[in-house]
Amino acid sequence: MTERPHILIVGGGYVGLYAAFRLQKKLRGGEATVTVVDPRPTMTYQPFLPEAAAGSIEPRHVVVPLRKVLRGCRVVTGTVTGVDHRRGVATVVPAEGVPTELAYDVLVLAAGSVARTQPVPGLAECAIGFSTVGEAIYLRNQVLSRLDVAASATDPEVRRRALTFVVVGGGYAGVEAFGELEDMARFAMRVYPELAPSDMRWVLVEAAGRIMPEVSPSLAEYTVRRLEKRGMRVLLNTTVTSMVDGHVVLSDGEEFDSDTVVWTAGVRANPLAQASGLPVDPRGRLVASTTLRVPGHEDLWTAGDSAAVPDLSAEGAWCAPSAQHAVRQAKLLADNIIRSLRGREPKPYKHSHAGSVASLGLHKGVAEIYGIRLRGVVAWLMHRAYHVTRVPTLNRKVRVMADWLMAFLLRRDVVSLGQIHDPRRDWAAMVEATGVRPTVPPRVG
Numbered sequence: 001m002t003e004r005p006h007i008l009i010v011g012g013g014y015v016g017l018y019a020a021f022r023l024q025k026k027l028r029g030g031e032a033t034v035t036v037v038d039p040r041p042t043m044t045y046q047p048f049l050p051e052a053a054a055g056s057i058e059p060r061h062v063v064v065p066l067r068k069v070l071r072g073c074r075v076v077t078g079t080v081t082g083v084d085h086r087r088g089v090a091t092v093v094p095a096e097g098v099p100t101e102l103a104y105d106v107l108v109l110a111a112g113s114v115a116r117t118q119p120v121p122g123l124a125e126c127a128i129g130f131s132t133v134g135e136a137i138y139l140r141n142q143v144l145s146r147l148d149v150a151a152s153a154t155d156p157e158v159r160r161r162a163l164t165f166v167v168v169g170g171g172y173a174g175v176e177a178f179g180e181l182e183d184m185a186r187f188a189m190r191v192y193p194e195l196a197p198s199d200m201r202w203v204l205v206e207a208a209g210r211i212m213p214e215v216s217p218s219l220a221e222y223t224v225r226r227l228e229k230r231g232m233r234v235l236l237n238t239t240v241t242s243m244v245d246g247h248v249v250l251s252d253g254e255e256f257d258s259d260t261v262v263w264t265a266g267v268r269a270n271p272l273a274q275a276s277g278l279p280v281d282p283r284g285r286l287v288a289s290t291t292l293r294v295p296g297h298e299d300l301w302t303a304g305d306s307a308a309v310p311d312l313s314a315e316g317a318w319c320a321p322s323a324q325h326a327v328r329q330a331k332l333l334a335d336n337i338i339r340s341l342r343g344r345e346p347k348p349y350k351h352s353h354a355g356s357v358a359s360l361g362l363h364k365g366v367a368e369i370y371g372i373r374l375r376g377v378v379a380w381l382m383h384r385a386y387h388v389t390r391v392p393t394l395n396r397k398v399r400v401m402a403d404w405l406m407a408f409l410l411r412r413d414v415v416s417l418g419q420i421h422d423p424r425r426d427w428a429a430m431v432e433a434t435g436v437r438p439t440v441p442p443r444v445g
């Protein structure tokens with residue numbers, strides 16, 4: 001190890017941001033340098049994505065700028081495409097330019113998870129995921145723009161297709177997206193005299209026999225009943241077998257057309273560890289000991305969705321991919337790295353699952369905290385209270401609360417900005433229509 005060890009953190013999500021933040025706070029001057037590499041310049045607070053999609057929170061406020069928060073670290077905007085841990089180098093492909101090798105002494109692999117997809121015809125062309133702020137903004141505009149399309153359509157087929165919204169996957173991300181987007185669309189319909197909420201068709205498709213494995217079966221059943229009471233359909237033990245050109249075919253034989261299919265059918269570990277020849281479990285997660293160190297590799301650490309961390313609170317179990325674990329693991333991981341730099345023994349990770357909170361729209365929610373089940377507005381308030389205390393930085397906490405206050409005072413802002421997805425379209429059409437062709441400027445001299 002060099003005089004001043006270099007700690008490289010791959011991924012600036014929950015684990016990466018929190019670990020780097022703690023390292024910059026606790027490392028003594030000159031003790032080590034820290035670099036964080038992520039293809040995005042921001043960390044996304046994913047539990048707020050459903051509310052950002054529904055317009056209750058300004059999308060900019062659910063992301064945290066890495067450079068602003070991690071002033072004591074070097075931040076590189078790029079993708080790590082491979083790690084050679086024997087040599088202590090990672091290959092980084094920057095946002096633009098040629099790949100470079102970054103040498104390190106200590107590596108933290110925290111590249112999170114990727115969507116678990118299936119070979120469903122039409123999936124790549126027709127569906128959209130729900131894990132980034134871009135996808136949340138797109139979905140908000142997509143749902144609102146479909147109301148415009150339906151209200152102006154004379155063809156009943158076009159109208160029905162526009163008003164059919166499908167979410168595939170009944171984990172909390174899928175259920176929250178389902179509940180929040182429907183709630184927003186229902187509210188927006190007040191200004192569409194041509195449309196009634198009963199014209200909308202909202203379908204949640206879940207392969208398992210229940211939704212939200214994070215909560216008890218009775219609370220999951222309650223959630224289904226609440227959603228169905230709103231006229232939404234929850235199809236259990238059902239899969240989507242095809243969605244070519246937006247024609248959705250289900251495993252029970254039902255078929256319909258939809259312009260909007262959201263894919264939230266689970267996640268799997270980021271393939272980087274496996275591709276780099278590091279020790280992974282059968283699910284592709286980097287194997288970790290209870291101290292978050294990779295066994296047999298002194299200077300390799302991991303946590304979060306991409307890691308298989310033993311769950312000491314339940315025998316033989318592994319920590320589930322959740323923000324709750326990611327944040328706590330990140331802090332311990334940073335402390336353990338510092339302990340090991342100072343020649344002390346790292347400590348084991350132990351955390352009992354405290355529970356889950358989920359929002360199903362404005363004033364609607366479900367929660368289970370230390371075995372206590374909460375429903376309706378109380379659960380929804382718990383959801384907001386919990387997450388506003390968790391979102392990183394005081395700046396974001398204040399902005400999110402200000403968004404809620406504005407929405408409370410002025411009601412939700414349901415304007416569609418669909419044009420932002422293709423801002424050059426109108427410009428290009430105008431240039432084409434006016435017939436002005438670009439000319440090559442004459443050469444001087």
Ligand SMILES: Cc1cc2nc3c(=O)[nH]c(=O)nc-3n(C[C@H](O)[C@H](O)[C@H](O)COP(=O)(O)OP(=O)(O)OC[C@H]3O[C@@H](n4cnc5c(N)ncnc54)[C@H](O)[C@@H]3O)c2cc1C
Pocket residue numbers: 010011012013014015016037038039040042043044046047048049050078079080081110111112113130131172173270272303304305306321322323324325326357
């Ligand atoms: C919509 C939604 C709602 C959720 N709600 C909840 C909730 O209510 N409660 C809860 O506990 N959990 C929730 N989760 C799950 C939670 O967000 C994750 O468990 C948590 O983000 C995991 O943290 P992580 O650091 O492992 O991964 P992430 O936070 O995903 O961070 C991984 C980072 O690695 C970066 N990266 C990926 N590949 C590379 C590469 N090759 N090189 C460099 N960087 C790379 C990514 O850009 C990303 O920034 C939700 C997830 C979603 C999608």
